[in-house]
Amino acid sequence: MRTPKVWVIGLALAALAGCGTAVAAAPTAPPSASPSPSASPSRSALPSGAPSPSDRPGLTAVRSSSAPSADRPRHRGPANSLMRTGKAGVALTFDDGPDPAQTPKLLDLLKKRHVKATFCVVGENVAAHPDLVRRIAAEGHTLCNHTWRHSLTLGKQKPSVIRADLQRTNDAIRAAAPGAEIKYMRAPGGNFTPAFVAEAADLGMTSIYWQVDPRDWDHPAGESGAAHRAKLIRSVKKHVGKGAIVLSHDYAQPDTIAAYETLIPWLQRRYKLIALP
Numbered sequence: 486m487r488t489p490k491v492w493v494i495g496l497a498l499a500a501l502a503g504c505g506t507a508v509a510a511a512p513t514a515p516p517s518a519s520p521s522p523s524a525s526p527s528r529s530a531l532p533s534g535a536p537s538p539s540d541r542p543g544l545t546a547v548r549s550s551s552a553p554s555a556d557r558p559r560h561r562g563p564a565n566s567l568m569r570t571g572k573a574g575v576a577l578t579f580d581d582g583p584d585p586a587q588t589p590k591l592l593d594l595l596k597k598r599h600v601k602a603t604f605c606v607v608g609e610n611v612a613a614h615p616d617l618v619r620r621i622a623a624e625g626h627t628l629c630n631h632t633w634r635h636s637l638t639l640g641k642q643k644p645s646v647i648r649a650d651l652q653r654t655n656d657a658i659r660a661a662a663p664g665a666e667i668k669y670m671r672a673p674g675g676n677f678t679p680a681f682v683a684e685a686a687d688l689g690m691t692s693i694y695w696q697v698d699p700r701d702w703d704h705p706a707g708e709s710g711a712a713h714r715a716k717l718i719r720s721v722k723k724h725v726g727k728g729a730i731v732l733s734h735d736y737a738q739p740d741t742i743a744a745y746e747t748l749i750p751w752l753q754r755r756y757k758l759i760a761l762p
C-alpha cells in the first residue's frame with residue numbers, strides 16, 4: 486500500500502508528465518502493490534499524442550480524493566471497481582478509441598491471434614467512427630463505456646450529470662452497433678467515485694479498473710519507439726498474472742499495437758486471454 490507521501494510524489498510526477506494513466510505496473514511497484522488511480526489525457530478530439538493541459542487541474546483534484554485507502558478491499562480499485570477478471574483468464578483492455586488509424590490494426594491482430602478483448606470507447610470517438618464500433622462488436626469483443634469526452638472530473642459532478650454523460654455514450658454506441666451490450670464502464674484516469682460507480686451500475690454497467698498498467702501513454706522525451714515498446718512489453722510480462730485486467734490504449738498509440746504483436750503470443754503461451762464476459 487502506498488503511503489500518502491509517496492502518493493503525493495506520484496501525483497506530482499504524473500502532473501509533470503502531463504498525462505497519465507496509472508502506475509499499477511510502475512517498475513518500482515511490487516506486483517502486489519495496489520495500483521494508483523490515474524488519468525489518461527483527453528485523447529478524443531485531440532491530434533494524435535497531444536496531451537490536454539486542461540486535464541491537469543482536474544487530474545490532481547480527483548486523484549487526491551480517490552487515493553488508495555487502507556479500507557479498500559484487496560483486489561478492488563477506487564470506489565470498489567474491479568481490478569481482476571474473477572477468473573484465471575487475463576483480460577486485455579484498450580481505451581480511448583476508436584482510432585481510425587490504430588483500432589483497425591489492433592482488430593486485425595486480435596483476429597489473427599483469435600483473441601477477444603475489451604474496448605473502453607469514448608463517446609465522441611464513437612460518434613466519429615461508428616463503423617469501427619460496429620466492427621468491434623461484430624468481431625466478438627466486449628464494449629465498455631469510457632464517457633462522452635474523457636473528462637477526468639466527471640465523477641465529481643452531480644449524479645444527474647454523470648448519468649446523462651454515460652447514457653449519451655451508451656446511446657452513441659448502440660446507434661453505431663444496434664443491440665450491442667455495454668456491461669462495463671471505466672472512469673477516465675481511473676477516477677472512480679461512489680456516485681460514478683452507482684450511476685454506472687444503475688445503467689447495468691460494472692466499473693472496471695485494472696491490475697496491470699504498462700503506462701503506454703507515457704513517452705518520456707528522447708525515448709525511441711523501440712525503447713517504448715520494450716518498456717511496455719517488459720512491464721506487462723513482469724506484472725501480469727492469472728485474473729489480471731491489463732490496461733493499454735488503442736487511441737494514438739501505434740507502439741502499443743506493435744508491442745502487442747510480441748506480447749500476445751507470449752501471453753497466450755501462459756494464460757487464457759478473455760474478453761470480459
Ligand SMILES: [Zn+2]
Pocket residue numbers: 525580581631635673674
Ligand atoms: Zn482513457
